[in-house]
Amino acid sequence: MARVRAIAVAVPVPGLGALTYSVPEGMPDPPVGARVLVPLGKRTVTGVVLGSDPGAPENGVRPRSPDYTLADSAKPLVEILDAEAFLPSDVVALASWVADYYACGVGEAIATAMPPRAWIESERHAAITEAGEARMLSERGARRDLLELLTGGRVASVGALAKKSRGVQAVLAGLEADGLLTLTRPLRGTADASRTVRVAVLSAQGSDEFPLRSSSFGEAGIKLGPKQQQALDLLRGAPDGIPLSELADQGIPADSVARLAKLGLAVIERRRVERDPFDLAGDGIARTPVIDLTGEQQATLGTLMERASTRAYHAALLHGVTGSGKTEIYLRLARAVRDAGRGVLLMVPEIALTPAAAAIFRAAFGARVAIQHSGLSDGERYDQWQRIRRGEVDVVVGTRSAVFAPLARIGLIVVDEEHDGSYKQEESPRYHGRDVAVVRARAAGALIVLGSATPSLESYHNAQAGRYALLTLRRRVLDRPMAHVTIVDMRAELAAEGPDVVLSSRLRDAMTARLERGEQAIVLLNRRGFATVVFCRQCGETMECPNCSVTLTVHKAAGRARCHYCNHSAPLPKVCGKCAGPYLEQLGFGTERVEADVRALFPHARVGRVDRDTIRRRGAIGAILARFAAKELDVLVGTQMIAKGHDFPSVTLVGVISADVGLGLADFRAAERTFQLLTQVAGRAGRGVLAGEAVVQTLYPAHYSIQHACRQDYPAFYEDELKFRRAMRYPPAVALLNVIVKAKTRQGAMEDAGTIAQGLRLPGVGAWRVLGPAPAPLGRLKGEHRAQLFIKGTQRNAMRTALLALLEGRPELKRRTIVDVDPMSVL
Ligand code: ADP
Ligand code: ZN
Numbered sequence: 164m165a166r167v168r169a170i171a172v173a174v175p176v177p178g179l180g181a182l183t184y185s186v187p188e189g190m191p192d193p194p195v196g197a198r199v200l201v202p203l204g205k206r207t208v209t210g211v212v213l214g215s216d217p218g219a220p221e222n223g224v225r226p227r228s229p230d231y232t233l234a235d236s237a238k239p240l241v242e243i244l245d246a247e248a249f250l251p252s253d254v255v256a257l258a259s260w261v262a263d264y265y266a267c268g269v270g271e272a273i274a275t276a277m278p279p280r281a282w283i284e285s286e287r288h289a290a291i292t293e294a295g296e297a298r299m300l301s302e303r304g305a306r307r308d309l310l311e312l313l314t315g316g317r318v319a320s321v322g323a324l325a326k327k328s329r330g331v332q333a334v335l336a337g338l339e340a341d342g343l344l345t346l347t348r349p350l351r352g353t354a355d356a357s358r359t360v361r362v363a364v365l366s367a368q369g370s371d372e373f374p375l376r377s378s379s380f381g382e383a384g385i386k387l388g389p390k391q392q393q394a395l396d397l398l399r400g401a402p403d404g405i406p407l408s409e410l411a412d413q414g415i416p417a418d419s420v421a422r423l424a425k426l427g428l429a430v431i432e433r434r435r436v437e438r439d440p441f442d443l444a445g446d447g448i449a450r451t452p453v454i455d456l457t458g459e460q461q462a463t464l465g466t467l468m469e470r471a472s473t474r475a476y477h478a479a480l481l482h483g484v485t486g487s488g489k490t491e492i493y494l495r496l497a498r499a500v501r502d503a504g505r506g507v508l509l510m511v512p513e514i515a516l517t518p519a520a521a522a523i524f525r526a527a528f529g530a531r532v533a534i535q536h537s538g539l540s541d542g543e544r545y546d547q548w549q550r551i552r553r554g555e556v557d558v559v560v561g562t563r564s565a566v567f568a569p570l571a572r573i574g575l576i577v578v579d580e581e582h583d584g585s586y587k588q589e590e591s592p593r594y595h596g597r598d599v600a601v602v603r604a605r606a607a608g609a610l611i612v613l614g615s616a617t618p619s620l621e622s623y624h625n626a627q628a629g630r631y632a633l634l635t636l637r638r639r640v641l642d643r644p645m646a647h648v649t650i651v652d653m654r655a656e657l658a659a660e661g662p663d664v665v666l667s668s669r670l671r672d673a674m675t676a677r678l679e680r681g682e683q684a685i686v687l688l689n690r691r692g693f694a695t696v697v698f699c700r701q702c703g704e705t706m707e708c709p710n711c712s713v714t715l716t717v718h719k720a721a722g723r724a725r726c727h728y729c730n731h732s733a734p735l736p737k738v739c740g741k742c743a744g745p746y747l748e749q750l751g752f753g754t755e756r757v758e759a760d761v762r763a764l765f766p767h768a769r770v771g772r773v774d775r776d777t778i779r780r781r782g783a784i785g786a787i788l789a790r791f792a793a794k795e796l797d798v799l800v801g802t803q804m805i806a807k808g809h810d811f812p813s814v815t816l817v818g819v820i821s822a823d824v825g826l827g828l829a830d831f832r833a834a835e836r837t838f839q840l841l842t843q844v845a846g847r848a849g850r851g852v853l854a855g856e857a858v859v860q861t862l863y864p865a866h867y868s869i870q871h872a873c874r875q876d877y878p879a880f881y882e883d884e885l886k887f888r889r890a891m892r893y894p895p896a897v898a899l900l901n902v903i904v905k906a907k908t909r910q911g912a913m914e915d916a917g918t919i920a921q922g923l924r925l926p927g928v929g930a931w932r933v934l935g936p937a938p939a940p941l942g943r944l945k946g947e948h949r950a951q952l953f954i955k956g957t958q959r960n961a962m963r964t965a966l967l968a969l970l971e972g973r974p975e976l977k978r979r980t981i982v983d984v985d986p987m988s989v990l
Contacts, residue, residue, distance in 0.1 A: 168192060169237060172201055172210035173258075175282060177591060178977060179268040181213050184240040187325065189333030193240075196248030196255045198283065200241040200322070207241055207322050209282045211250060211273045213259060241322040242332075244283060250276060251552075251569050257603050258567065266963055266982045267592040275592055276567035278548035279541035287321045287346045289313060289335060295343035302343075305334045313344060321346065362434050363420045364404035369395060369428030390419040398429055407431070453491045457641075463634045464492050470632075471500050471575060471610045478601060480581075480626040481614040483636030484875065485846025486643060489614045490520055493577045494527055496612070497558060501528070505574025505609075507558045510565055510596060512583035512807065519810055520579055521560045528558045535561030535568055563588060563596035566603060573607040576600050580807070581613035581622055582839055587987040595985060597622075616846060616877075617839040620888065623881050624895040646817070646848040646855035648873040652864045653821075665752055665760045670818045670858045674761075678768055678797055682853065683813045686800045687844050688757050688820040691774040692716035695751030697724060697736070701744035706736070712943040717749050718776065719759075729945045757820055758800045765798070773801035806844040812851025817844050822861040822869055829940050830990055831893040834868040838880050841872035892932070894985065898959035900966065901986040902952045903939055905979045909948040913938070915976055916950035922969045923954065931956025940990045951989075959984070 168186040170193065184201050186192060193199055193212045201210045250258075250273070258276045262269040274282075291299075291313040299310040305328065312319060324331050338344045387395065394415045397405060407417055423429040456464065463481065470477040483489045497507040511520050513536070525532050533547045533556040550556055552569040559568045563586050566576075578586070578597045586596035597613060604611035613622050613631065626633040639645065651667045660668070666686075677684050694717040697706040706715045708726035715724035717735065725732040738745050758772045771787045778784040784804070791799050792811055799805055822841055825833050841859060848855025861869055871880035889896040902919060906912035916936030923933045935952030942949060954962050963984060970977040983989075 167237070168215070170199075170215055170240070171213040172199060172240070173213055173268075173270040173273040174201065174203055174208050174210040175270040175274045176203070176208075177268055177271055179270055180262075181269050182210070183237055184210075185237050187239040187332055188330045189336075190240075190243060193243045193245070194248050195252045196250040197246070198244040198249050198281070200244065200283070202238050202241060202322060207320075209244070210240075210270070211255065211277075213255060213269065239325060241325060242287060249281065251571065253603075253606060254567055254569055256606065257599065260602055261592055261594050261599060264963075265592050265594050265984050266967055272592045272594075275564055275588075275594075278545045280545055288318045289321060289324065289344050289346055290318045291316070291344050292342060294341075295338070298343055305330070306338060306343075309334055309338060310343060360434055361407045362404040362432050363394070363398060363407060363410060363423070363429050364432055365395075365398040365402075366428055366430050369398065369423070388419065388422075390415050391423055394419055394423055395428060398423075404432065453488070456491065456495075457488065457638070459636045459638060460488050460492055460640075463636060464495055466632075466634060467492070467496050467610065467612060468499055471496060472503070474505075474574070474608055476605045476608050476610075477632070478604065478611045478625075478630065479613070479632040479634055480618055480622050481612055481634045481636070482618050482623070482626075482877065483614065483616060484639060484645065485616045485843065486639040487616075487636035488640040489579070489636065490523055493520070493579065493612070493614070494523060496610075497524070497575060497577070498527065500575040500610075501531075501557045503574065505572045506570040508565065508568060508570060508573060508576045508600070509558065509560045510576065510578045510586070510600060511560065511562060512580050512585045513562060524558060524560050531556050532558045532560060533568075535559060535565040537562060537564070563594075566596045566599045573603070573609045576604045576609055576611040578611070578613045580615055582615045582617050582619040583807075584836075584987050589988070591981075593981075593983050593986075595987070598985070617842045618877070620835060620881065620884060621895045624885070644854055645875055646845045646857045648845055648857045648859060648875075650864045650869065650873055651858060651860045653860050653862050656860070665757055665820060666764065666818070667858070667860050670860065671764060673816050673856060673858055674765065674798070674818070677816045678765060682815045683791070683794065683796075683811065684798050684816040684818065685805055685811075685814055685844070685847055686757060686761060686798060686818045686820065687803070687806060687840075688752075688754050688800075689803050689824045689840065690751075690753040690821070691727075691755065691776055691802055692725070692753035693719035693755040693759070694749035695753060696749070698748050698750050699739035699742060699744060700746040700748055702739060702742035704739055704741040706733075706740070710943070710946040712941060716753065719755055721776075728941070754800055754802055761798055761800060768797045769795065770798045770800060771796040773799060773805050775802070775804075778804075803840055803844075806840055806847065811847065813853070814848055814851075815853045815855050817848040817855070817857045819844055819857065819859045819861075822859045823863050823866065826863060826866060826868070830988060831888070831891065832987065834866070834884055834887070837866075838868040838872045838884075841869065842875060842877070845872070845875065892955050897955045897957055898962065899986060899989075900954040900959075900962055901981075901983040901989050902954065902966065903981040903983070904936070904950050904952075904976070905947040905981070906950075907948065909938065909942065909950075912936075912948045912950035915979070916952050918976075919966070919969060919980070920952050923965055930958065931962050953989070 169183050170186060171181040172184050173181055192215060195212055195214055197212045198209050199212055200207050254276050258272040259269055262272040291310060295310050296314060299307065299314060302310055321335065335346065339346050394410060407420060410420060411417065420429065420431065424431050467479060470479065481489060493509065497509065500507050509520065509524055521534065533551045535544065535547055548569065551559055554571060559565055559570050561568060578600050581597050588594055601611055622631065625631045649669060651669050653667065656664060656667045674684050696714045697717060706724055708715055708729065708731050710731055711726055711728045713726060713728060715726055715733065718725050722735055723732045724735055736747065739747060754772060754774045758770060761768065761770050771791060773784060773787055790796050794813060819841060822837065826837055845857040848857050859869065859873060863869065867883045868880065888894065893899060904912050904916040906915060913936055920933045920936055932955045933952060934955065936950045939949040939951040954966065956962050966982060970980060
């Protein structure tokens with residue numbers, strides 16, 4: 164008897180491991196990375212082939228969920244959708260690694276690596292043809308049986324047919340080849356996602372040298388109308404053809420062109436067009452080409468070039484102060500690697516916010532660049548993915564998920580602003596794009612460069628431990644000085660000026676001076692809205708979100724109070740909802756209030772605001788930033804969105820309102836985030852020829868994160884922060900798993916989390932500590948109660964394995980449990 168051929172398949176179902184399917188007789192073995200249709204419960208779904216023998220998987224992927232594997236395992240697959248790998252095998256392996264490391268279903272990880280519209284949702288249907296009806300009676304055996312099933316116009320799904328008899332695939336293929344039946348797929352999200360345009364092209368006949376202006380044509384003496392004649396003239400001057408839309412713009416209707424086509428003078432083709440996703444912020448930001456590198460840049464580039472040329476894995480952390488010219492180094496390195504025939508991946512935190520690097524790479528590599536980020540439409544993402552997959556690009560610029568780009572022969576990965584929190588995905592798979600990039604570089608034998616002015620504690624720790632080479636740029640280019648930083652103690656300010664003051668006198672004076680000189684200022688507050696609380700002075704009630712344990716934020720322009728977690732909103736009340744008293748007060752403030760105060764204080768200044776409320780529309784942020792860059796605005800107010808990599812040479816002042824937003828939160832990264840934000844934002848000032856100044860307002864002027872940020876002393880901050888992390892046993896001193904259990908009631912969440920904690924605390928179960936359970940800092944979110952526990956220790960793999968083993972036996976609990984490996988935020 165023939166050996167049953169089995170394959171491991173990833174299906175896009177949360178929490179589910181690889182499933183095993185058999186390959187029916189008559190079907191070839193699908194390659195790793197090919198899409199297949201497989202039965203799953205009552206459905207038929209698309210899966211991706213992980214490997215041929217799940218018993219000994221090369222990626223270590225094993226079935227994880229007994230309830231599904233028992234039911235579906237070893238069922239025959241229905242259909243192979245790709246004869247060649249759809250996902251490259253190295254990307255399949257990378258996604259499998261992600262599933263294991265971040266404890267998620269392999270299908271979720273694979274889905275992250277797939278372009279949109281790649282999941283085909285339906286299987287093929289067989290229908291008999293006229294020839295099939297005619298020939299049915301002269302057929303024999305299985306062929307006859309099949310045709311009889313379909314006779315009279317009945318349509319059957321290939322999966323259903325396969326269930327009835329073995330070897331049906333081969334029979335179907337044979338009948339289709341003989342024209343006796345057709346195999347079609349009902350369209351359900353399967354249409355080719357490429358955008359096409361209709362283009363008119365001159366035919367051979369049309370280009371013949373017939374009298375151009377004659378009103379009669381050819382032997383048949385066909386008359387051409389004036390529009391048709393005009394179209395013909397235009398087409399004769401356009402060898403590549405003209406899109407019908409352009410002809411329409413010139414007053415030539417589509418039916419005139421259709422008539423030309425009918426006469427055989429023109430052909431109308433469908434052409435695939437690639438949507439251009441580069442209509443981004445940043446294209447308006449002018450840039451002068453850099454000719455001479457500074458000594459520091461030169462030395463760093465030299466080291467990296469040498470590493471790149473070895474064509475072996477190598478990781479470097481590039482710690483360069485703001486304005487030290489890191490982008491120029493990335494660019495030259497990328498060019499060298501590209502010229503050596505290898506691919507380059509540049510990862511950036513959020514393209515709309517850091518347009519400069521993307522725009523510079525676009526200018527340098529032109530059409531050989533692809534871009535991947537979440538702001539693109541599905542169609543754009545699909546086009547870009549396909550271009551990469553077809554090998555039409557050498558350079559990919561993208562955000563977090565670009566780490567899975569199907570780019571071949573990678574020689575260089577750059578992770579710009581590697582400390583940025585947006586590299587971590589806060590939903591399953593909860594992967595960190597930077598860390599996955601390191602894994603990918605290692606597998607590809609590539610150089611990876613992690614760049615930042617404020618490296619993450621993890622990366623700097625890795626550099627200190629010798630896992631990454633540490634390269635440092637200490638000075639800004641052209642000997643530009645770092646911004647001068649002044650700390651304003653807001654406790655004194657509030658005592659002197661009253662509780663309503665938002666802009667300190669120091670900041671107001673500095674802004675006045677800038678505006679008089681025609682220079683620009685940035686004012687940053689990392690909190691949006693107008694006020695943070697609506698409070699009743701009579702009964703003390705605050706207005707809370709009905710779904711989450713937070714107060715609602717006042718959005719004055721919208722006239723509503725809104726939850727920043729679940730987006731619940733309500734009209735602003737006139738009286739207290741509890742005591743009906745009219746003494747409502749608004750406390751706290753956000754960017755909307757700062758903008759209002761700036762406008763009130765400086766009525767002649769042109770003020771813009773950037774936060775999630777003002778940039779909802781696509782392209783809005785680019786428009787505001789371009790106006791600021793063009794000096795059509797004097798003051799830009801915003802959240803941390805404006806602290807990132809923008810380069811505005813005329814900004815000489817940065818004001819930070821409430822530098823300590825976040826320091827009070829129960830998040831072990833609070834000090835690190837504060838340090839990063841202050842350093843980055845201070846780095847926005849004085850990037851041109853004019854010197855810069857930063858004014859930092861805080862209630863905690865002595866806090867080490869604020870002190871070190873003001874002196875721009877990263878190593879000193881690192882030392883202090885590492886002491887704290889060691890003492891409290893937080894990363895990078897230990898590995899951390901954050902576990903959140905969701906339930907309908909608070910007690911239910913606590914009990915279930917308690918069960919998990921107990922199971923992990925059993926004597927002899929390993930060398931780690933379990934903290935909790937405790938109600939999560941956000942105890943209620945979107946209507947669910949949440950309890951939390953931490954697992955801390957040095958053996959990350961053992962910790963994860965123990966946790967998963969415990970959840971394995973309780974699928975219902977597992978579905979309500981979030982496992983976050985190496986969390987960025989524990990709130
Ligand atoms: P970083 O990313 O390190 O903050 P950038 O790469 O944005 O710094 O560089 C800051 C500015 O300095 C940019 O406008 C860049 O064009 C310019 N620049 C970079 N290198 C040089 C150089 N060697 N000489 C002159 N200007 C440079
Ligand atoms: Zn809410």
